[in-house]
Amino acid sequence: MIEFHGVTKAYENSTALRNLSFLIEKGEMVFITGPSGAGKSTMLKLMYMAERPDEGRIVINGTEIETLGDSDIPYLRRNIGVVFQDFRLLPRKTAFDNVALALRIRGMGESDIKPLVNETLKMVNLRHKTDSLPAALSGGEQQRVVIARAIVSEPAIVLADEPTGNLDPDTSSGIMRILKEINARGTTIVIATHNRELLKDTGRRILRLDGGNLLERGD
Amino acid sequence: MIEFHGVTKAYENSTALRNLSFLIEKGEMVFITGPSGAGKSTMLKLMYMAERPDEGRIVINGTEIETLGDSDIPYLRRNIGVVFQDFRLLPRKTAFDNVALALRIRGMGESDIKPLVNETLKMVNLRHKTDSLPAALSGGEQQRVVIARAIVSEPAIVLADEPTGNLDPDTSSGIMRILKEINARGTTIVIATHNRELLKDTGRRILRLDGGNLLERGD
Amino acid sequence: MKGVTDRMSAPYTFKLAMDSLWKEKWINLLSALTIATGLLLMAVALSVLYNIQIATRKLPERFVITVFLKEGLTEEKIRDAVSGIKANPKVKSAKYISKDAAMKELKALMKDSDYILEGLDENPLPASVEVGINKEAVSEPSVRAFSDELRAIEGIEDVSYGEKLLSSIQAIKSGAEGIGALVIIILSAGITFVCYSTVKILFYRKKDEIETLQLLGATKGFIRAPFVLEGGLIGLAGGLAALSGIAGLKYLISIKLASLVPVLQSFAYPSAVAVYLPVAGLFVGLLGALIAIGRLRF
Amino acid sequence: MKGVTDRMSAPYTFKLAMDSLWKEKWINLLSALTIATGLLLMAVALSVLYNIQIATRKLPERFVITVFLKEGLTEEKIRDAVSGIKANPKVKSAKYISKDAAMKELKALMKDSDYILEGLDENPLPASVEVGINKEAVSEPSVRAFSDELRAIEGIEDVSYGEKLLSSIQAIKSGAEGIGALVIIILSAGITFVCYSTVKILFYRKKDEIETLQLLGATKGFIRAPFVLEGGLIGLAGGLAALSGIAGLKYLISIKLASLVPVLQSFAYPSAVAVYLPVAGLFVGLLGALIAIGRLRF
Ligand SMILES: Nc1ncnc2c1ncn2[C@@H]1O[C@H](COP(=O)(O)OP(=O)(O)OP(=O)(O)O)[C@@H](O)[C@H]1O
């Protein structure tokens, strides 16, 4: 589902990822961990094509991303739901509209959107905040809107960057339960996290990064 | 140092804090915890006057904040360093300038600023990212810039809202060590957090919030 | 989720644009008013130019050519000469002035001293025809050619016209046209630029949102459509505001100012053009938005 | 940290403003060009009005009053009458036209038929004085009063002037002034508004930053100073751009266009005013910034 072959990514003054190779199978649930600045977010950004690799090949969902033109990218991205580390909520849209956006972008009709969005907001315990703007939500509430937006369209892949950084342990395990459920239904899930509690007893593969190097393939 | 007397704060459609009364002494280090949406950030916002209470009295550093005019607020705020949950870094300024801002606002000369900022960036392990813009920093790096900005001016009070949400456990304990050091030198510190590891064996007072009510005074 | 079509529902695009307009109503109002100001300036400039045009268009009407007739022509020959003049397509009017009428005019000119003319045993003044010509023909080369044509008619002694007056009419006309064209060109460029930059700034402010939309998998069309619509609506609003501004100005000028500045009473309002202001606003808004979002990259 | 003064170092404010300008150079360039466009339009409008003023100012110079002298005056009396006319402060020039000169003119007017006048045993035409008056005095009531003053002078028979010409000069002058004032008022309002909204949008985009600065304990002065400076610098840049735009236009008109449109050759450039464009830009930039940030609250 996700293949990295000798991928290197450098920013102007530092190399974020060095010669990374790994493979994530369809339906897998994989954790990425490592200290702050290790390159976790960069790795996810390469997967959703916010960054392009300097060297190496990346294959997502069977598509060699190097071969993609600008106009193909939106269609590949629709197979991917992303929980951004910095949220990226649209500040002028309500929680409902922020989540609905993921469906509207995909061309779904309004009559189908409403029940789907409401159901997803209920899953993350935010049914009562449907009409709030992001600025009127607490940090953890915002994070849950982002999670709802990532999963509402039932994408083939969910990429979650530090999805529980602003959540208390109980809410965190609620979210993890949802992700596991989705994963059980066949969705490939990649989670970048520092949270030791999330990593404990998962029985899943853990990729450990440090200074842009893959320490442990976990497989 | 910080006194809440029967404080209630309501937003348009919900009450965030209900009749809160507590006292934080000068030089104390206090934790605030509670589930997502419990009102932790709102409590800190009342302390740094981003929000005003609907009912009750708040006294900060000996000043009844109700009596303050608009033009007095900046001067009271200069006694307070804040780690915002949503960072609030200026996107067009480098890490150095973001930290230096706290000093420039207070009218410090450029020659004094440089060594102080560099030293503080070193404390949070970001000496090598001095000239990076926030967008070129990882989530955890951004969070450490915010922490540096809050402590660089050696304020009488430090308010930290989820300061380790984007940090790995090792970096987190490094930051906690710094905060404890500052506290030992007499600074009053209030930390709102979900992180169970931070709350373990602190020997400090923990205020527990739920649905805007104070469950446990901890004293 | 697969198989869902990529078509974007038009009502939703419209809703998006309306929401966005409403949520930043003040800043959008500001943009609309900026465009309105530009259009208003343009309309005022056009009206002033239109009036200058009308004024200079009237000038040639005052231009007359005097044709002196030969001495001693019979009435018939005079009639032939006059009808010969009238036959020329450039002629708009021809007024015969007999020797007696000319003398009467001279006497009136000399006022109290006219008794001197009584002493003349013969009327020395020639009969003449005052010829008004079509305004298209009022230009130096055309008038010179025309005089030559007239001279060829039998019974005509000489042709006289004010060369100096003619060339100054010429100068005023071409001057007004030249300055007019210049002002219109500069104003058009100015207003288009203001619209462009207004929409560009509008768009620029949403850079982050656009990036987010891209990361969520939105196509260019999906992202651009609300902006174009928004630009168009702001432009349209600006145009409507300019229209009511012009109406207000017209009222102000014709009711309040005209009594103070008499010449404004004859100010002509090109109302037919004013109704195109909203269309012009819509157009510049759309154009500005299209140029502003032109270089959107993924 | 206590006891540190609140003074803000001016160099740092300047650095802040320059950084901010540079980091968003394209959008700031756009703003500066918007202001430049507005100023340019203003300058063009002012120049056109200036030229209309000059043109109408020359009209009164062509206005003359003819004073007819009595018959049979001695040379001395004529000289007295002429100096009596010249003594009036409203008189700019007075040209004596003798009976002979008047006859010569009449003969020239009558062209080939002048032989008829030979038959006169006496010159019937009166001697006259062509009086030019100061342009301030060219207005109907003033001219009427003036004629009465002249009639009181000994040796003067009658005074004649073109009432119709006078009133149309009046109308053209007050019309040009009225329209001019109107255009300038609308343009000023327009350009000020464009500047205001440009700076407002600039400021609006930084709303979040301003809020952060407030939360960090910055005073109003600290927050506002760089914005005001930035607005001023953008305005100044716009003014300089307008200045070079005007210079370019002047070149274009005087070198390229004047040969095509002859009247442009006599177009007057109020260059002394053009040098104030940068000052005007600075001013509107500062003003716009000040109005835009006026309602900053803590
Ligand atoms: N746009 C960029 N330009 C330059 N350097 C960057 C950019 N983005 C990230 N970096 C650098 O690359 C390194 C890896 O960043 P990345 O965001 O992948 O880290 P991370 O593992 O997600 O860290 P964290 O846990 O703190 O979020 C960091 O040192 C960061 O400063």
Ligand SMILES: Nc1ncnc2c1ncn2[C@@H]1O[C@H](COP(=O)(O)OP(=O)(O)OP(=O)(O)O)[C@@H](O)[C@H]1O
């Ligand atoms: N500006 C606002 N307008 C309306 N409601 C708000 C606003 N800010 C916060 N709230 C609501 O008040 C409640 C408390 O918010 P607060 O941010 O204090 O929670 P918190 O304890 O910090 O939560 P978290 O751990 O998720 O950050 C939440 O339900 C939130 O939705």
Ligand SMILES: [Mg+2]
């Ligand atoms: Mg990261």
Ligand SMILES: [Mg+2]
């Ligand atoms: Mg919070």
